[in-house]
Amino acid sequence: MEIHPYYNADIHGPYARFELGDFTLEDGGTLRNAHLAYHTLGTLNASKDNVILVPTWFSGTSRIMIDVYTGEGRALDPARHFIIFVNQIGNGLSSSPHNTPSPFDGPNFPRVRIGDDVRAQHRLVTEHFGISRLALVVGGSMGAQQTYEWAVRYPDMVARAAPIAGTAANTPHDVIFAQTLMDTITCDPLWAGGDYPDSHAVRAGLRRHARLWAVMGFSTEMFRKARWRELGFSSLDDFLVGFLDAYFLPMDPNDLLCMAWKWQRADVARHTGGNLAAALERIRAKVFVMPIDEDMFFPVRDCAAEQALIPGSELRPIHSEFGHLGLFGLEPSYFEQIDRHLGELLALPA
Template sequence: MIENSYYSQDVHGPYELHDIGNLDLEEGGTIRACNLAYATFGKLNAAKDNAILIPTWYSGTSKIMEQVYIGPGRALDPDKYFIIVVNQIGSGLSTSPHNTSPPAGMGNFPRVRIGDDVRAQHKLVTEKFDLKSLALVVGGSMGAQQTYEWAVRYPDMVKRAAPIAGTARNTIHDSLFTETLVNAITSDPGFNKGFYASSADVREGLLRHAKMWAVMGWSTEFFQQDRHKALGFSSMDDFIMNFMNGYFSVMDPNDLLCMAWKWQHGDVSRHTGGDLRAALGRIKAKTFVMPMSSDMFFPPSDCQAEWRLIPDAEFRPIQTIDGHLALFGADPNAIGQLDKHLRELLASEV
């Protein structure tokens, strides 16, 4: 185990931990005493039909979801809904490589799939909160991958689904890019096959990783219009070092790699022998597919191709030049569009 003050209640709290017991993984390993970190907002009503589940994205935790998406008067309004934000396995808050005791932690942490996360989350919401249905499952990026997995795996439980800036089956292009993120970290000699003494030992790899995120996470228009200056950074060097690297450099490399492998291998068609049409055809939820218009990870065309395979779905692209990282909330117009669409989705009959 490695002590890392970044993954703490002070930074990401308040959140609770729930032990779901041993989690047998699709790839053959087992996580013993798997803990899920979750935060709740609002109250569950007597009928238990006002629950919303939000799974987290790569590197994100429940705190950013609270800050950007949840609040009174918003679509995700804790005065109306009981909102559960679950931090994915490997997030650093839930069971992750850095907080798992030897011998199973660090570089020995087992492979985890999106489906493992969703099965774990299902145990949480059914055992802890006795939920039989979810009014909405919504998430961005890897949260969208988990949203799709929920809708395909538990079609009778999910009433509405809102995958934002993500796909149900990862593309070859996106898988290749994710591989470069992985290689940026693992090629650092300080990585030591996942058995470093601290994240600082892998600082060069984490910096390369942050620069790659800068290239693909935003968009060409973002840089053409000097959006980094509008966000308060004086130069590109300032932006890369103090925003992109500042964000990632405090994180645990093994935790990032755990999430990257899941992202890279996300695929709901595993349920149907590789038939994506059959998998998405299982979805009973009213679904809004919401890509970011300038996203280079999950471009609108990839999301649109999947939308056409979902029985009761609408295609609601979000117009923004902030690319994939519009999810961070720096473009108020993009967040306003998301709020509008989510409000309409929640108002729809199911």
């Protein structure tokens, strides 16, 4: 397969492939010759109790999780932990619409759910690494959805969990928001039902997609204070183009749509016949629920309502005027807060 100009190791850092073979999905489809792209840092210790699993968010890859969430002297420290960064299905590095051979590529790529990701990751963790317990699962946004799915689906395997800026059951508001994101792409005539000649053809749709993230991804305070200046941009338009368009325009539209569909349907209550409280009661992990206080679509109160249903959990809000996309680590105080909470969580006995 030819090298994609965006989904490659030059841009996203080195990653290994874990082969899943023909992987049957919860919605009935099969991912043939499926794989997970992952990367590890650190060393597995003898007792195998220093393992941290880090899944990815919508549009993100292992690269940003490595860059923003780990480092020497950080709470997630490769000197002490064995950290597995795993790319979600559809993100362009793991099996995705754009990198799957015909005829299951593009718009024919089967429907994937958060539960599929976590089952695939479970195989990576158990079969490939022989690991039976995770000291911590931590992820943001759709990574939080996977974190919750891990804690509910495999309660005895997860010692600690830190869902950041995300919920265990997607909210109706998020269903609608994600749909409007999808619509920005699918309304592009050049998307052509997913059969576009190359992803750059759909750049008008991708640009609309990027601009809608501008509306919902940050906070009104960020814009009021023009805090995009801190990121090196000279004007609001310069920021919209230089940050958001630059980020989304290189991506594959069908890959984004695959993830958005999955995001919409995340719900741990699928394990308990729709009973969210019963699902969250299954959790044995020590959980820090970490919403971002200025998040416009995973607001603290939605996260707090779930946290109240998780035995022994704590609500640990993060302050960031960058809102949801504060997840990108756009200010020093974000790093400090993440490390403080994750450090305290990791210090708890489990």
